Amino acid sequence: MEQHIKSLEQEIEELKTKKHPFTIDQIIDCEKKMLMYTTLKADMFNIIDATLQRFPLNYVDGWTPGAISRRDQLLMTLMKLKLNSPILDLAERFCTSKATIHNIVTTHIFALHEVFFEGMIDNKMPSLLKCKSSMPASFGDFSCCRLVIDATEVTQDVPGQDMNAQSHTYSSYKNRHTVKSVTGVAPNGAVVYVSKLYPGSTSDVAIVDHSNMLAQLSPGDMILADKGFTIHSLLPSGVHLNIPPFLKDKGQYTPAEVQMCRKIARSRIHIERVNERIKNFEILSHIPQQFRHISTKIFQVCSMLVNFQDPMIAEIAENFAQNQQ
Numbered sequence: 001m002e003q004h005i006k007s008l009e010q011e012i013e014e015l016k017t018k019k020h021p022f023t024i025d026q027i028i029d030c031e032k033k034m035l036m037y038t039t040l041k042a043d044m045f046n047i048i049d050a051t052l053q054r055f056p057l058n059y060v061d062g063w064t065p066g067a068i069s070r071r072d073q074l075l076m077t078l079m080k081l082k083l084n085s086p087i088l089d090l091a092e093r094f095c096t097s098k099a100t101i102h103n104i105v106t107t108h109i110f111a112l113h114e115v116f117f118e119g120m121i122d123n124k125m126p127s128l129l130k131c132k133s134s135m136p137a138s139f140g141d142f143s144c145c146r147l148v149i150d151a152t153e154v155t156q157d158v159p160g161q162d163m164n165a166q167s168h169t170y171s172s173y174k175n176r177h178t179v180k181s182v183t184g185v186a187p188n189g190a191v192v193y194v195s196k197l198y199p200g201s202t203s204d205v206a207i208v209d210h211s212n213m214l215a216q217l218s219p220g221d222m223i224l225a226d227k228g229f230t231i232h233s234l235l236p237s238g239v240h241l242n243i244p245p246f247l248k249d250k251g252q253y254t255p256a257e258v259q260m261c262r263k264i265a266r267s268r269i270h271i272e273r274v275n276e277r278i279k280n281f282e283i284l285s286h287i288p289q290q291f292r293h294i295s296t297k298i299f300q301v302c303s304m305l306v307n308f309q310d311p312m313i314a315e316i317a318e319n320f321a322q323n324q325q
Helices: 002-017 031-038 042-053 068-083 087-091 098-120 130-132 163-169 204-211 256-279 287-304 313-323
Strands: 146-154 176-185 189-194 222-223 239-243
Touching: 031 042, 031 068, 042 068, 042 098, 068 087, 068 098, 068 287, 087 098, 098 287, 130 146, 146 189, 146 204, 146 256, 176 204, 176 256, 176 287, 189 239, 189 287, 222 256
Parallel strands: 146 222, 222 239
Antiparallel strands: 146 176, 176 189
16 A cells, blocks of 8 residues: 555656646637637637548648647647747647747648648639628728728838848838738728738739729729729729828818718728737747748738737627527
């Protein structure tokens, strides 16, 4: 009996010193922790996980990490995107190697991009009829609006010793080196378009032209944008652009122009709030060197994940809650 007790005491001491890997089961029942680590509530995490589980993963480094479940691999990837946790930190949390973390995170970024961005957002802009079916009251003056667009910039390191590349990425607007994307939301606040990343010096008009985003629009559609999008000459036939009026040489706006500016600003605020949510993913504040080659995929995946968060507009959120009941 004494030997058995001694053996059990020794086992207890070993268990006390043994590290236990971080898992989704430790946080799935706590909404605050889920939002902090992943930006998602448990039901949305489960939907993404169940969808990814339907497809086999081809790991980028050529070997399958079998010791970590697919659910925890997804958690690991979302933590990298949301918190930009260092690879070593994730390796310590999940009790594995840095090589395994890199293999898992890179693979899941590719998988999330292929399944949810390419499969749900890319080249699949909702029709005007669908937009009207969920159009909030704030768009009462723009009932033909199909898309609200804006440009957003994220910081990047100075690109090496290449002076030409440095000049292209330097943004005179931000006074630092950046990369830029044009994002678009439907009137209900859902992200429906995200361009690839361009050097920070690229104009908004040039991005719209090169990305060919206007090809998805149809006669009768309207775009809301700010003054930087002087894209009238690029618009397909029958597509309208609504931007705030320019002051030019006038001393002040007319009352009608002031009212128009207010209406456009009230409707455009949603795209600015969406871009703010995108930038809440800390990885976009400094994309690590080992992930720089997939920076566009990372940005587009972060943009896609915004659609799995709570609805941006209170009116849409209330309708969603009623449909869930």
